[in-house]
Amino acid sequence: MPNIKSAKKRVLVNKTKAMQNKAAKSALKTDIKKFEAAVVEGNRSEAEGAYKVAVKAVDKAVVHGLLHRNNAAHKKSAMTIKLNKLA
Numbered sequence: 001m002p003n004i005k006s007a008k009k010r011v012l013v014n015k016t017k018a019m020q021n022k023a024a025k026s027a028l029k030t031d032i033k034k035f036e037a038a039v040v041e042g043n044r045s046e047a048e049g050a051y052k053v054a055v056k057a058v059d060k061a062v063v064h065g066l067l068h069r070n071n072a073a074h075k076k077s078a079m080t081i082k083l084n085k086l087a
Contacts, residue, residue: 025066031057032075039082051083 002008035054038047058075061067067075 021066024061024064028057028061028066032079035079036082039086042086044086047083047086051079054079 002011031050031054035047035050038050041047055076058067058072062069062072
């Protein structure tokens with residue numbers, strides 16, 4: 001445990017930020033899984049709605065630094081291909 005006041009604060013801030021990042025990443029994974037489930041069902045309209053939500057969530061994750069932009073592009077590309085095959 002740190003002794004210096006600023007170091008103590010840093011430990012608390014890091015803990016808070018880690019929890020926020022974990023919650024945001026979990027929400028992102030949930031959105032992607034909802035899209036995947038709609039694709040497996042074969043429901044085109046539901047999949048399109050879930051696709052829009054998932055792509056928006058991926059883009060937000062990049063802005064917040066949770067995902068690298070190339071990783072986000074890869075995820076979006078894979079989702080787009082799955083959606084287009086659903087036709």
